[in-house]
Amino acid sequence: MSHACFKFGAAMLAVLCSAAAPAATLSVAHSFDAGQCNLPQGSLLRTADGSLYGTCFSGGANRAGILYRLAPDGAFSLLHEFSYVSATDASEPGPGPMLASDGRIWGSASGGGGENSSGALYSISTDGSGFQLNAVFSADATGVFPSPLLQTADGSFYGITNQGGGRGGRGTLFRYSAGAGLVKVITFRSPRDAVFPTAGLTLGADGLLYGTANSGISSDTAGNEGTLFRIRQDGSGYQRLLGFQRATHGAFPTGELLLAADGNFYGVTTQGGPLGGGTVYRYTPAGQFTLLHAFSGAASDGAWPNGGLAQGADGALYGVTLHGGTGGSADVGTVYRVALDGSFTQLHSFDTTSPAGYAPYDRLTPAPDGSLYGTTWHGPAGASGTVFRIQP
Structure with missing residues (x-):
């Protein structure tokens, strides 16, 4: 049973009102060459020396994706071709x-260990040496298509898979450790709990793992539009905290939950909400749900937020939408800012001709x-995407 509650009043006023756009500067940190990268992935890793590490889903000499580094001066290095x-x-x-x-870069992949794989975990040194295939997934034993990883204090890695996990399986929660290897912790089976999770996990201040699933009914009479859940690291104590309802919460949560400095969780849904274009929401450890912003798809707003949220140096929430803005077509997108009181600002609207490209995807990196x-x-002009920098 959900113990979330929904607040109207001042929160709804914040949903329907947008702040005047401040001056935000967007620049291109790197433009990918054709064939070098296809579908650059977001949620970049920024290390203490100012370097950025990222992946491309495909491209490279083997057409199977790459891992790259952008130095603080913008120099591009190809670290690994998958x-x-x-x-x-x-x-x-x-x-x-x-x-x-351990000082190494760890990541997940949709394939690994040769053809017909269901996913893999890998690690590599920050200079690109010492690549290691750490684990390979199987549809029945561990699930299919692993999420980004979360590491806990004991050195274990946790994540979810989107599908599989044995008979009736619709995704799994897994753990990897050097001693035990890859272990399936639980299998998601019932829409009454959660099925088809699409994002990684977030470690709460209480030591529990929090996550969302793209499907999961909210009640016997409501739609199959998403779930927010928590679970102990050993797989016990699973709780469905919230069943998303399209009109009030939004539908189809995506991206990892953000545990912000105020101790609350923040997330996005790609669709639904009062205006139909997705939502930004807050969920407190006490179980209170607050709608912070509802997207409408208007030129000054955007639609279909994706990849979760980042908290900026100013304490505000930052994210991207895949649709909407002033670019004039569906898959163009925006960058936006939402203060913790719900006030909304569109910072940048992409278009198909600008050097920065268009269709931003996944979480921003502060x-x-x-x-x-x-x-x-x-x-622009059919190029392979960019890494961009925005200064609010």
């Missing part, structure tokens, strides 16, 4: 590579100077 056929490599790397406690970095799937 392979579809090698038994010791992965393919189609996902977003969100992370710097683990830097200490207040700027944020992101990626676009497409560049």
Whole structure:
């Protein structure tokens, strides 16, 4: 049973009102060459020296994706080209590579260990040496298509898979450790709980794992439009905290939940809400749901937020939409800012001809100077996308 409650009043006023746009500067940090990268993934890793690490879902010499580094001066380095056929490599790397406690970069991929794989975990040194295929997934045993990874204090990695996990399986929660290897913790089976999770996990201040699933009914009479859940690290104590309802919460939550500095969780839904274009919401540890912004698809607003949220140096929430804005077509997109009181500002609207490209995807990465970095799937004139920097 959901113990969330929905607040109207001042929150709804914030939903329907937008702040006047401040001056925001967007620049191109890197433009990908044709063939070098296709579908650059977001959720870039920023390390202490100011370097950015990211992946491309496909491209490179083997057409199976790449891992790259952008130095603080903008210099591009190709660190690894993934392979579809090698038994010791992965393919189609996902977003969100992370710097683990061993000092190496860890990530997930849709394939690995040769052809017909269901996903993989890999690690590599920050200079591109020492690539290692750490685990390969199987549809029945561990699930299919792993999410970005979360590392806990004991060194274990956690994530979810979108599908599979045995008979009736519709996704799994998994753990990887050096001692035990890859282990399926639970299988998601029932729409009354959660099915088809699409994002990674977030570690709460209480030590529990929090996540969302793209499907899951909210009641016997409501639609199958998403779930927010929590679970202990050992797989016990699963709780469905919220069943999303299209009109009030939004539909189809996506991206990892953000545990912000105020101790609350923040997230997005790609569709639904009072205006139909998706939502930004807050969920407190006490179980209170608040709608912060509802997207309408208007030129000054956008629609279909994706990839979750980042908290900027100013404490506000930043994200991207895949649709909407002033660009004039559906898959163009925007960058936006939402203050914790719900006030909304569109910072940038992409178009199909600008050097920064269009169709931003996944979470932005904040830097200490207040700027944020992101990626676009497409560049101008059919180019392969960009890494961009926005200074609010």
